[in-house]
Amino acid sequence: MLNDAASELIYPLLPVFLTATLGASPAVIGLIEGAAEFMASLVKYFSGAWSDRAKKRKPMVVSGYALAAASRLLIAAATVWPLVLMARLIDRTGKGMRSAPRDVMISDVTPADQRGRAFGFHRALDHTGAIVGPLLAVLLLHGLGFSLRATFLFAVIPGAIGVFMLAFLLREKRETNDERGTMNDARPPVADSSSFIVPRSSFNRAIVAISLFSLANSSDVFLLLQAHAAGVSTAMLPLLWAAHHVIKSLFSTRAGALSDRTDRRYLLIAGWTSYALIYALFPFAKTLTSFVILFVAYAIPFTLAEGAERAWIADLVPAAVRGKSFGIYYLANGLCVLVGTAVFGLIYQQVSAQAAFFTGAALALCAVIAVMTINKKAPLGAASL
Numbered sequence: 546m547l548n549d550a551a552s553e554l555i556y557p558l559l560p561v562f563l564t565a566t567l568g569a570s571p572a573v574i575g576l577i578e579g580a581a582e583f584m585a586s587l588v589k590y591f592s593g594a595w596s597d598r599a600k601k602r603k604p605m606v607v608s609g610y611a612l613a614a615a616s617r618l619l620i621a622a623a624t625v626w627p628l629v630l631m632a633r634l635i636d637r638t639g640k641g642m643r644s645a646p647r648d649v650m651i652s653d654v655t656p657a658d659q660r661g662r663a664f665g666f667h668r669a670l671d672h673t674g675a676i677v678g679p680l681l682a683v684l685l686l687h688g689l690g691f692s693l694r695a696t697f698l699f700a701v702i703p704g705a706i707g708v709f710m711l712a713f714l715l716r717e718k719r720e721t722n723d724e725r726g727t728m729n730d731a732r733p734p735v736a737d738s739s740s741f742i743v744p745r746s747s748f749n750r751a752i753v754a755i756s757l758f759s760l761a762n763s764s765d766v767f768l769l770l771q772a773h774a775a776g777v778s779t780a781m782l783p784l785l786w787a788a789h790h791v792i793k794s795l796f797s798t799r800a801g802a803l804s805d806r807t808d809r810r811y812l813l814i815a816g817w818t819s820y821a822l823i824y825a826l827f828p829f830a831k832t833l834t835s836f837v838i839l840f841v842a843y844a845i846p847f848t849l850a851e852g853a854e855r856a857w858i859a860d861l862v863p864a865a866v867r868g869k870s871f872g873i874y875y876l877a878n879g880l881c882v883l884v885g886t887a888v889f890g891l892i893y894q895q896v897s898a899q900a901a902f903f904t905g906a907a908l909a910l911c912a913v914i915a916v917m918t919i920n921k922k923a924p925l926g927a928a929s930l
Contacts, residue, residue: 665801
């Protein structure tokens with residue numbers, strides 16, 4: 546929550562800082578974000594695989610959050626856009642380092658019948674940070690008269706507090722509840738080289754389904770363009786963004802817990818189907834009221850699916866290779882979001898906004914169909930890894 550508050554305090558302001566203060570072009574902004582997200586996706590894969598072999602996962606998690614906090618200092622001091630590029634690469638490297646090991650730690654200490662709730666709670670706090678960050682930005686800039694640089698510098702504080710909490714308060718326990726409810730060594734045994742080939746069976750098909758949805762889930766920058774066209778003022782954008790995350794924050798834990806009591810695929814099917822419906826309606830939102838309603842409703846698909854999706858991945862693989870499995874999940878997700886965003890942008894510019902949103906909706910429905918073809922749950926240890 547603290548890290549995301551710091552991140553979302555900066556992120557909505559970064560394009561303005563790059564263009565108005567540092568003189569960067571929109572193409573440069575695209576280069577910076579594309580390179581940053583590619584770096585995160587790549588590092589997530591390797592950090593996940595390495596965490597299966599490492600004796601401790603906590604150092605990778607702490608280091609990842611520390612890099613993110615340090616990157617904000619560099620942004621605040623940047624006088625040319627390449628320094629912002631460097632800062633974003635450092636930030637995304639940190640995200641790549643921490644994401645898979647962190648999710649494995651959550652899986653390791655949570656009984657299988659409570660994983661959905663645990664991942665839903667994690668997502669709820671993440672989205673709470675995404676509410677706090679923009680509201681802090683409004684307070685600092687408009688209420689207290691901070692400059693952009695001073696606001697970026699302030700963002701170091703919540704991130705640093707989060708790093709301190711992890712370093713000194715987080716305990717990586719030796720014993721955890723495994724899938725059978727017995728107590729075992731928290732660190733899974735190091736597998737031999739044959740354990741590190743790409744998983745097959747249900748996990749592999751799950752990655753295909755998630756990748757299809759990731760292609761549909763393009764950057765929200767296009768929704769912000771639609772918001773402006775619908776009459777949403779620049780001053781209202783942070784508040785609209787915060788309202789979107791309020792829904793996610795309030796209901797993510799409950800949705801994750803629901804996936805513990807039913808087939809997790811049902812939450813994915815409901816979430817991704819509602820995404821397709823809402824996405825297809827966006828081009829028809831021509832008034833401020835209709836767009837605000839749709840944009841707030843747009844939180845529902847992610848509320849339903851985010852916790853269930855991560856818990857599903859943990860269910861499908863043995864503990865000994867869970868780190869690499871989450872690495873594969875994050876790599877596929879990140880790369881497909883990048884490709885999907887590029888394709889969406891091309892269709893948006895060359896054809897029409899309606900065609901772009903319809904394409905995203907169609908891909909989401911393809912992902913739903915792919916989920917329907919996958920078994921409810923592969924027996925743990927049965928996947929060939």
